[in-house]
Amino acid sequence: MNTKIILIYISTFVLGNVYCASDLTEEEIGHVIEGRVFPPEDPNNSNWQLDTRVHVNGGEYIGFVREDGTFVVHNLPSGSYVVEIVHPDYMYEPVRVEINSKGKYRARKVNYVQTSQVIQVPYPLRMKPVTKFRYFQVREQWRLTDFLFNPMVVMMVLPLFLIMILPKMMNDPETKEDLKQISNLAKISDVPEMSEMFTKIFNRGSVPKPTSSKAKQIKKRQ
């Protein structure tokens, strides 16, 4: 019994191969895919029919859009086809059209991942633009809000807020003492004199750095 099934299985396979190898008969060829493309809603897109191309299976068969948006792709043998509407600026969703050997049509959404999933769409096809392609980055413009919410700026402003405003809000004497220390620590030394800077550069290391030693002392005390 089992061998029989296998035999039948093999024979159907062989038949299938022969069928595929034989020339397509007259009835096989000459199916058409019909549909209509809806123009993008763009007032200065007058000759959209010229830019719009109908590709079946990635350009294996090509259809052209008429003035009213209808299109026909001719001379297709029965099979499964992906119909794409190609427009440089607008995206259209592709549709899979299946034509069986009896000439029955079925149109469904293209799903490359779950190929067996069927979500039917009406046939003849009605292709509507989904979105406009966004090819370009938008140039950044200088805005005050962008500047203020920049993380670097926030990082600078927040400690300032902590140092300047918090002590006034808190009247606890102990914390005041602490904050005094912090402000001592954060006390910005004088803006360097040009000549001083040069001397520092030229005899590096020989001049002791008073600020750093002070900071060390503070640390020790803590």
Next chain:
Amino acid sequence: MGNLSINLKPNFMGLLKCLNSINWFIVFFSLINLSMCIYEDQIGKFDWRQSYVGRIKFAQFDTVSTARKIIVATEENVLAALNLKTGQVVWRHVFESTSSGNIQLLHLSDQIITVTGSNPYLVRGWDLSTGVLIWEWGLTLQKNEHTDFSEWWVQNGLLVHMVPKFGSHIEVSVYNVATGHNRGATSKLPAVWINEGCVLSPPYYTCISGSPGNQLLLSMDVTSDAVQIISKPLAEYTTARNANLNPFDTNTVIPGFLLNEKIILIRGNKFEAINIAVSEPSASVALVDSASGPLVLQTWNDEAKGFTLTAHNLVSGQRVNEIGWSDRSLSIPEPELSAVICTKTAREQHVCRILVTAADDASHLIQQEGRVLWTREEALANVVAVEFVDLPVSDLDAAIESEFDQKEAAKMHSSVLAAFTRRLQSQFQQLQGAVRTLLAGDAAAADEPPPLVRDYFNLHKIMVLLTDAGKIFGMDNLSGEILWKLYEPNLNTEAAVMFTRRSARHPPHDAYLTIVGKHEETGNGLIVSLNPIRGTPVGEQTLHLDVQILQCAVLYKADAQKLHALILLDKDENVQILPESSAPLVENMYMHVADRSSAVVRGYALRHDGERVSAKNIWSVDLSGGGSQRVVWSVSKPAAERIHSAGRVLPDRSVLYKHLNPNLVLLLTEGPDPVHKDVVVATCVDGVSGGVLSAHVHRRARRPALPLHSEHFLAYLYYNDKQRRHEIATLELYEGPERWVPAGAAFSSLRGARAPHVQRHAYIVPAAPAAAALSATERSLTDKHVLLALSTGAIVELPWALLEPRRALSPAGEAREEGLVPYAPELPLPAEAVVNYNATLLRLTRIHTAPSGLESTSLVLATGLDLFYTRIAPSKTFDLLKDDFDYYLISVVLAALVLATYSTKYFAARKMLKMAWK
């Protein structure tokens, strides 16, 4: 204070943990942000596009609509309208590239009528002014071999289709043009005298028939109701033994034909020989209507006078002097009159516009007195191979370079003083140059084209394009301007290859580029060597070998003239070295040859035995898999590739070493299978030892295509028949955590046979890919990106990270840390990743990439029906300031800061002083 920190601590740790867990999310999004889209104002800044239509098959002037155009139908199955004044494409329709898109007829009336395909046929009508389709209908005939010879024409608003059945009869069908209604059904006209040498001059079909010596010239109006045959003995018109019939190239007046070098018209059911001699057997003859009666135009390429055109009045036989001319400067090989229009001006002068198509596929629109209005190099619609060639450095830079060249310096300047004066000299020259550019300003620089010297970042190059027609072009990559062109009529460019054998870096030697192709007629090797900067022949020039070439390569070692020798392996397995003197340099050289149909790959070792170089077949691999498979693609690594790192650092601080075999060849084979319908096999073979490193089988898959190969990774596309989608398979080869050879040692294929660890994945490509390429940079520091051209006309740039075979389905902790994107079966193809934005490229065939002097930037040229050039920066331009860098703002901010510093210092000093006084 301490209290506060204790309270904060657990929260902070939690935050850290949280951050760690979303680490890979951050990596993932940062990858998405990698998409390299350009700004809208950058359109055309780094890129250009040139649109072509292909070699013109039919052309007609549009005299009806207001915008003057030429409507052309081409060999590339394109219907297009060209602007009469500029030659630019106004609109274009591209049909299928297969035989179903073949254009059989182009007819202009108040609309454009085309017939395309070869049984089934499609008849279409297009709007003459806008180019939009108006109507179409299909026609399918009974299958037979005679339909290949069928002819179409439009007569009195009816479409006539004629199928001759040689030695039997003619079938004629007449259709209503717009609807396809068959008017008079199909009529069969008995005609036993027709043969393959017959010509059609609508509506007459003319043949030479009969036994030799007793031949008849027969002609028949195939559309008339009553069958009438005009028959005359051939001897009345010609005494030549081999009588040949030829149609006119353009005929808008009276039915007629050429009998050898005689013009014969058919008027009133009679043959009428015209007393105008055809000057040359190869001349292209056209009959055109003009205001002063019909004209006979002839054009040919005279050996002495160059391109020549003459015109005669058909009625009087007088020569029309104002139209004829000859010009030596025009190089139009084998000119053909595609379309002619003649009008008369107020001063009773003929004004003709002549569209000439040459054997090199170029089309020229020529006006009176030989003024060429425009030229379209349609050979560029069919580019076969591209090579990017570096430009020579400028004289000044060359002088500096030679100054610091150690050997040169030792020779030229023995003393310190001489070197010093030379240094001063070149400094002075530099100063002069700087002053000159400053004085000249921007205005002068914009006017004259930039000189052909290398720029600072080596972004300016010459692209050498080899076309199917045998024409070679040198093109400026920045402007797309053609710098030189060279036509090699005997060059068959099928499977032709190009090698840069010497770059322009070695003055006084010229750059040297060699094209290895086949001879058009004999199929033997034809080698063309030229200077790619100027397009002049150098070295071997054009060399015609007397054997067929099996394989060719360039020797990796250069000779004393810095020239890399060309190694040719011919059909008899003999080796030729060009130049001969380089033969002693051949050492450790291996070659492999894959036979397409038998799928056998053979490896050869080349040895120099003191006198000559011989090739020895050392291995062969049979990939036929029982005879059904055939090799579709064979791809090895790019020759000039550099590798930046030998491994990948894993999260546990160990290194995963890449298998960097420079001899690795990827072979894609395809064939039918009794169980799985079609099978695709990808085999990695070592090109030196012949060892198979890995093999992968894809069942129920077809059309393997577009292999990519670089460093340790490989990728190829195929069509999954079962799921009906395109998939890309990617492979990465690793040696493991330990190196096979110590660092720094050269790789050897012959040392031990260890199979590398292969990681692989397949991804779904939700589109139909047409071409693929990998970005190439100078030192391979930059990320590799894959450029994928789609049938929709877009080129998508994908980071290799998305194609990586190490992407796990759900990455565990370590993989997350490494920054691997979790596996997703479908590749995202976002619009932002389209490098050619909305400049759709039709029928793309190949993408070529080349490194520039900037590490971040890779140059890209896409070829197909259109040419598109751009540059991409896979890791963004990290070594270059952005072009929108705001110098103004940054200097203002800097100045303001300095000012603020010193003013606050002043105020602070004043305050201190005041405090002290208190």
